[in-house]
Amino acid sequence: xxxxxxxxxxxxxxxxxxxxxxxxxxxxxxxSKNKTGVSKLLLVILAIILIPLGIFTEGGLVVLPFIxxxxxxxxxxxxxxxxxxxxxxxxxxxSYNQYPTVKETIDMLMFNxxxxxxxxxxxxxxxxxxxxxxxxLAIVEFYINK
Numbered sequence: 001x002x003x004x005x006x007x008x009x010x011x012x013x014x015x016x017x018x019x020x021x022x023x024x025x026x027x028x029x030x031x032s033k034n035k036t037g038v039s040k041l042l043l044v045i046l047a048i049i050l051i052p053l054g055i056f057t058e059g060g061l062v063v064l065p066f067i068x069x070x071x072x073x074x075x076x077x078x079x080x081x082x083x084x085x086x087x088x089x090x091x092x093x094x095s096y097n098q099y100p101t102v103k104e105t106i107d108m109l110m111f112n113x114x115x116x117x118x119x120x121x122x123x124x125x126x127x128x129x130x131x132x133x134x135x136x137l138a139i140v141e142f143y144i145n146k
Contacts, residue, residue: 018057022067025050
């Protein structure tokens, strides 16, 4: 089995996986609204079971909750903002690092107010370079494992 597995190369730079997962969960929830009884319960359970799959997608642990908050409170901007704030505070508290001085800590948390590079190179760098370099690495891996 491992010999067969070594012949294949996978590429994990696909933000569309988390978007598809979010859409699938939302679709199941919407579909369950027209059901009753056991079938509704099973659909809700399926939607809940799918949520942990976000771990296997790019940005899943952060992006999926934002998708579900946006969906859950659509049409109510105030509730969406409160949901984003609560989730952001949760993310902040779980990833906060204190630096040696208070000034360093604040500097690392604050935006300096200056816009970064804004030219054609910076505009397309992440749209072209990021996926392209991952594809090139995947191709190299493929030929090394061949």
